[in-house]
Amino acid sequence: MAEPVIQVRGLRKSYGDVEAVRGIDVTVERGEVFALLGPNGAGKTTTVEILEGYRQRTGGEASVLERDPAKLDRPTKARIGIVLQSSGVDPFLTVRETIDMYRGYYPHPRPVDEVIDVVGLSEKRDTRVNKLSGGQQRRLDVAIALAGDPELLFLDEPTTGFDPSARRNAWQIVRNLIALGKTVFLTTHYMDEAQYLAKRVAVIAQGLIVAEGPPATIGGRDTAQTVIRFRVEDGEGLPSLGQVPLGDGTLELRTEHPTKVLHELTAWALDRGAELEGMEVYRPTLEDIYLELTGGEAGAE
Template identity: 60%
Template sequence: MDSDPVISIRGLRKRYGDVEAVRGIDLEVQPGEVFAFLGPNGAGKTTTVEILEGYRKRDDGEVTVLGEDPERAGRAWRERIGIVLQSCRLDPYLTVRESLGLYAGYYSNPMSIEETIELAGLGGKANSRTGALSGGQQRRLDVGMALIGNPELLFLDEPTTGFDPSARRQTWETIAGLRDLGKTVFLTTHYMDEAQRLADRVAILVRGEVVARGTPEDLGDRENRPARITYRDAGREVQLETTNAVETLNELTGRALAEGLELEGLEVTRPSLEDVYLELTDQ
């Protein structure tokens, strides 16, 4: 890509007292990309995203977001970003439409309120007080409020933590809709399936350092890791690991044919993103 990256981080460091929360991160996010920052609790995800949003000061390193240093960026820069905080309650006495109307007034070129309600999947709830919404609906309204200023870049800090599966799925749909609008999205999560489902690229953060990065498909060099072959032999589970699945299978099935074995439940699997993630975060 030849356009300038939306986010560029080089050598970012942040320490709280004796704890070094972020230990030298480098990464770039390109326009229109959905980027997921995946890592366990306490890995430094929120610290990093809040430095990018301008809430926290870094100790060291270079950070550029939409061409500006977040520590010094002003109102014009805030027009171009939208933020969903990790935890933020809404004013319970305003309706969905009023909450969006309040925030629309803060921006010079806001999106249409009705359109935003639709994007957030809150069509039937426009006149409900936010205090009466479910957790998932409140979260989608959070996304709507981040979107109302029609920003180029959205930050979503753990958008579905603690949700039941159906609320997560609906929130995912809203986030997936952001890509269709051409927004750049920077997402933090500790769910692998969320990163896999939503992101174009993923970086895995462990104890303040990026330990792996790539598309969800080839993250952690999954294609070149040993495949696993499993089958049952006389009721006994057999597991083989191989770097050359074709050769091993050929041998195995050849022998099975010759000896009249059944190879019940034969399966060949690559390590899932979850396997890679657990292996990386378990160092």
């Protein structure tokens, strides 16, 4: 089996007395989209910037494209595209000139116009960078990172500050990258973003990875208990299924066998001609799991 594109074991980073990353393990396989999901200050950017070569780790092992990210050589750098959380470009060059300038740094760049099309900036080809909107500048960031035709792409919070439609557009761009066969390492604090884009997600909180897996099963989401809530006028003879009354008279029960429980409940209700009012059946969303894992800091801006 091929070497993983990124392999991290026990990665640590301290700033003085503060430990921003406290020993994390991450493996990213070729062609995979991996998301590091966590609230602000959880250690996402520190982690990604160690892998990009901007910061030196204080402990643990790391390899990126089979190199130590602390000392990436030029040929390896040429295989990596980076979208930083915030970074600038010269405001007085046009979109095309900017991409062309960065292309020139790489041995096998992609054609300028092709890159512009991938990120959907064709209309703005000859516009100066200082005339672009925030979302367009972010797309330019992605275009620059793609210009050298990298195998591995780092995207550090690519859609933070976007409105919903801009985020949809950005996601489409990332999906285009997946279609190009790129390996993508994404950080985000949006659950839906991780769910929509990533094949595998690791949730980071306070410098530790607290859960890892595909979005559908992460944090035991697939095996977690289903919650059923309902109200009844007269609960006489209601089978005892472990329901507990909530404050407003609603009954709630949690089960690993929702089909059986629902069958018993509805059979009872039909027998008596009663109604299970306001019935809700739900499984924990990724957001619930995330809030639980990160101690309720989700979405904290």
